[in-house]
Amino acid sequence: MVLYDGFINRLSELVKDKKELPRSTKELQNGSKNDIIFGRDTAFELGGSQKPCVSTLAVSSDMHFSNKAYLVGRDLPQITGDSPFGKIVLVEIDEQTDDDTAFNTVKELEQVKYKFYVRDFMTRASALNMREQIRVGKNAVKSGVSFADYGQKLIDTFLQNEKVKSVEVVFLTDFDGYKELNSVAEKIKETTSALNHILDNVMFDCSTCNLKPICDEVEGMKELHQKHK
Numbered sequence: 001m002v003l004y005d006g007f008i009n010r011l012s013e014l015v016k017d018k019k020e021l022p023r024s025t026k027e028l029q030n031g032s033k034n035d036i037i038f039g040r041d042t043a044f045e046l047g048g049s050q051k052p053c054v055s056t057l058a059v060s061s062d063m064h065f066s067n068k069a070y071l072v073g074r075d076l077p078q079i080t081g082d083s084p085f086g087k088i089v090l091v092e093i094d095e096q097t098d099d100d101t102a103f104n105t106v107k108e109l110e111q112v113k114y115k116f117y118v119r120d121f122m123t124r125a126s127a128l129n130m131r132e133q134i135r136v137g138k139n140a141v142k143s144g145v146s147f148a149d150y151g152q153k154l155i156d157t158f159l160q161n162e163k164v165k166s167v168e169v170v171f172l173t174d175f176d177g178y179k180e181l182n183s184v185a186e187k188i189k190e191t192t193s194a195l196n197h198i199l200d201n202v203m204f205d206c207s208t209c210n211l212k213p214i215c216d217e218v219e220g221m222k223e224l225h226q227k228h229k
């Protein structure tokens with residue numbers, strides 16, 4: 001799976017000034033999908049109040065990642081109100097036996113954000129617009145939870161999947177490049193849609209296909225469809 005490699009390079013370039021976070025030994029408690037953090041118990045919301053907010057995940061089978069979390073901007077203890085928020089997750093997976101298996105792995109990893117429940121954090125993620133807002137509870141702030149702690153738990157969750165070889169997570173709060181990040185995240189989403197389309201055995205006719213712009217941009221897409229037609 002190398003279709004996303006060009007976008008991974010663009011994302012890495014975009015956050016080249018990221019700061020490495022220390023490995024956390026603090027064990028955050030699991031939450032549950034029914035946990036609700038009401039307004040009165042909320043310290044702030046990452047991506048709240050219509051601030052810029054982008055979440056993306058890209059997968060590669062030939063790039064290795066550091067199993068570390070990184071940050072651009074303020075850490076959780078320094079944030080005092082609703083803040084812009086970005087999250088980039090890069091995942092190395094085993095070379096998959098066939099394209100359908102690779103696609104299913106991508107979809108499976110994309111689901112993690114809907115199932116990652118941490119006590120005193122409440123996530124609302126949208127596949128449609130790539131926003132992932134996280135409500136941070138006052139209890140989390142009181143106990144000094146940082147992105148290093150939250151990121152470590154997220155990394156450990158990905159690594160529990162036997163197809164995952166390595167992972168890297170970048171959190172963004174104060175960041176100038178949300179527009180560019182959103183544009184790369186949009187292309188990653190389009191690549192996954194095109195992959196879905198190709199594997200659905202849809203007719204191979206680029207002249208009438210609305211996915212042509214992304215297939216023109218991503219190396220290997222047309223060859224993939226040619227192989228599956």
Ligand code: SF4
Pocket residue numbers: 194197198203204205206207209210211212213215221222225
């Ligand atoms: S290769 Fe052509 S037909 Fe296939 S998804 Fe891309 S643009 Fe559409």
